[in-house]
Amino acid sequence: MSALGRLGKLSDRTLYIIILLSILIPVVYPLGLPMAISPMTQHAYDVINALPNGSVVVLQNSDPANYWPQIRPQWVALLHLLFSKDIKIIAYSLYPDASTVNIKIFSTGIAEQYGKKYGEDYVLFGYLPGEETAINAFATNIRKVYSADIYGTPIDNIPLMKNVHDYNDISMVFIELQSVTDWHFNVRQWYGNFKRTLICMSITSEMLGYLGAGKQVEAAIDSLRGGTELEMILHKPGEGVTLIDSRNLGAATTVTLIILGNVGYYFSRKKEAKT
Amino acid sequence: MSRLSKRLYQRSLPLFLTAIITAIFIVQYIILPQSSLDFVKTELTNWGILIATCAMFVSVIILLLMHFHKVTRGIKAKERLTVLYSGTAIVSFFTYMILGSLWPGGVNSSTYTSIYVNTIAPIAIAMNALQLFYTTRAAYRAFRAYTLEAFVMFISAVLWLLRGMPVGAVLWSWLLPIADWITTAPSAAGTRGGTIAAAIGGLILAIRALIGKEPGLIEAEVT
Numbered sequence: 001m002s003a004l005g006r007l008g009k010l011s012d013r014t015l016y017i018i019i020l021l022s023i024l025i026p027v028v029y030p031l032g033l034p035m036a037i038s039p040m041t042q043h044a045y046d047v048i049n050a051l052p053n054g055s056v057v058v059l060q061n062s063d064p065a066n067y068w069p070q071i072r073p074q075w076v077a078l079l080h081l082l083f084s085k086d087i088k089i090i091a092y093s094l095y096p097d098a099s100t101v102n103i104k105i106f107s108t109g110i111a112e113q114y115g116k117k118y119g120e121d122y123v124l125f126g127y128l129p130g131e132e133t134a135i136n137a138f139a140t141n142i143r144k145v146y147s148a149d150i151y152g153t154p155i156d157n158i159p160l161m162k163n164v165h166d167y168n169d170i171s172m173v174f175i176e177l178q179s180v181t182d183w184h185f186n187v188r189q190w191y192g193n194f195k196r197t198l199i200c201m202s203i204t205s206e207m208l209g210y211l212g213a214g215k216q217v218e219a220a221i222d223s224l225r226g227g228t229e230l231e232m233i234l235h236k237p238g239e240g241v242t243l244i245d246s247r248n249l250g251a252a253t254t255v256t257l258i259i260l261g262n263v264g265y266y267f268s269r270k271k272e273a274k275t
Numbered sequence: 276m277s278r279l280s281k282r283l284y285q286r287s288l289p290l291f292l293t294a295i296i297t298a299i300f301i302v303q304y305i306i307l308p309q310s311s312l313d314f315v316k317t318e319l320t321n322w323g324i325l326i327a328t329c330a331m332f333v334s335v336i337i338l339l340l341m342h343f344h345k346v347t348r349g350i351k352a353k354e355r356l357t358v359l360y361s362g363t364a365i366v367s368f369f370t371y372m373i374l375g376s377l378w379p380g381g382v383n384s385s386t387y388t389s390i391y392v393n394t395i396a397p398i399a400i401a402m403n404a405l406q407l408f409y410t411t412r413a414a415y416r417a418f419r420a421y422t423l424e425a426f427v428m429f430i431s432a433v434l435w436l437l438r439g440m441p442v443g444a445v446l447w448s449w450l451l452p453i454a455d456w457i458t459t460a461p462s463a464a465g466t467r468g469g470t471i472a473a474a475i476g477g478l479i480l481a482i483r484a485l486i487g488k489e490p491g492l493i494e495a496e497v498t
Contacts, residue, residue: 010415015412016408016412019407019411020408023404023407033441034442034445035444035445036441036444036445037444064395065391065396065399066395066402068392068396068399069396069399097391099383100382100391100392101392103388104388104392107388124383128324129328129330129331130323130324130327130328131327133320133324133327134324134327136320137320137321137324144317145321151380151383184470205466206466206470208459209467209469212459213463213467228441229441247440247441248441250407250411251437251440254414254436255437257411257414258415258418258429258432258433258436259433260415261415261416261419262418262419262429265419265421
């Protein structure tokens with residue numbers, strides 16, 4: 001077999017070593033590769049930035065706690081954006097341990113940097129079972145589904161909630177959902193039923209069908225990449241900027257290996273045809 | 276007689292209730308949105324949450340019973356791995372339940388949250404890291420341009436990966452419009468087609484269920 005033909009038959013061990021090196025190099029020696037801001041993230045920034053001061057937004061989280069390291073950079077960047085303006089945040093979860101993620105999001109110290117206070121500028125509610133039914137009930141009357149926040153404070157004693165009763169008091173909904181199959185009911189309720197502006201915090205194939213289809217999903221922030229771009233727009237480089245090199249090199253390795261595999265396949269087939 | 280009563284409470288009654296509740300929702304949404312039916316719809320929606328909560332509670336008990344059963348069976352049959360896996364699930368469940376119940380501040384305290392997230396996050400990172408090795412290996416072996424269709428798949432995969440690279444917008448910006456077109460035109464159109472087809476299928480299934488023509492799972496449970 002020719003040297004080029006062997007490229008299509010690399011052993012698993014060789015592949016794993018190449019992948020391992022591609023992950024390790026940017027961790028040991030940060031490459032600082034250039035990066036441009038995508039139109040998608042720029043549009044999301046423009047939409048969020050256009051919110052008038054005093055607006056109330058909802059963070060609806062459906063991700064389990066194991067996604068926390070992956071989504072942390074984008075939430076830190078988004079909190080910088082929201083808290084740099086006078087935007088109030090109500091967070092609740094549709095997955096049992098997603099309220100844990102919400103607690104972690106607001107434990108990053110961003111609120112304190114902007115002098116924001118729990119109960120006045122942001123509030124956390126617990127897990128609400130029922131998925132689509134839960135969204136509908138929450139949007140119709142928050143007090144019917146939550147009598148207290150996650151710390152047990154009665155809802156009527158929370159200053160932020162004094163003037164917030166239902167979807168009419170909510171300007172925008174941020175949906176954190178990595179699942180590829182559950183987007184339809186989020187759009188059906190928040191956009192179809194209540195005509196709220198939806199911002200998606202991840203890119204999945206099902207969500208792409210709604211993004212750009214009218215205003216069903218207004219904008220998207222693509223997880224780590226979107227978070228890093230938001231950090232750049234806000235001039236607040238954080239964890240995303242340091243992690244994005246690994247993503248670059250990981251994808252570059254995959255593309256290179258796919259091309260090498262095809263080169264090897266082409267040359268080995270050519271040699272077989274000759275013999 | 277018992278067969279008849281089983282049919283009544285397992286099939287006829289659930290279908291009847293589903294039909295009534297669906298009718299209320301349809302009338303409220305389409306014909307009388309601002310009527311007293313709005314109150315009924317809101318109450319029914321809240322009941323839905325109660326039922327979902329009860330279902331979750333029952334599912335936890337069933338899950339635990341299943342693992343207890345597996346451990347008992349595993350000990351008898353000397354299946355060490357079964358005992359280890361199910362035993363780990365039971366121990367984890369009770370550890371976090373006791374921690375959450377006894378810790379000051381409960382499951383929402385910062386200490387409990389840190390313990391929980393700092394346990395599960397490294398496990399998830401390890402799983403994701405392993406996934407990278409396997410998916411890259413699979414991509415290397417699978418994306419071979421054997422046929423014209425495979426060649427189209429190969430080109431799409433490479434374009435998608437290049438689009439996903441943040442550095443790509445700087446280094447090969449001329450490629451991005453092509454990748455964006457694939458994402459927003461054929462891919463989005465295919466997804467939308469699939470979504471609409473599934474919705475129509477769901478609607479037909481719902482109508483059949485409402486008029487008693489779709490036995491589905493309920494019938495399978497009865498028979």
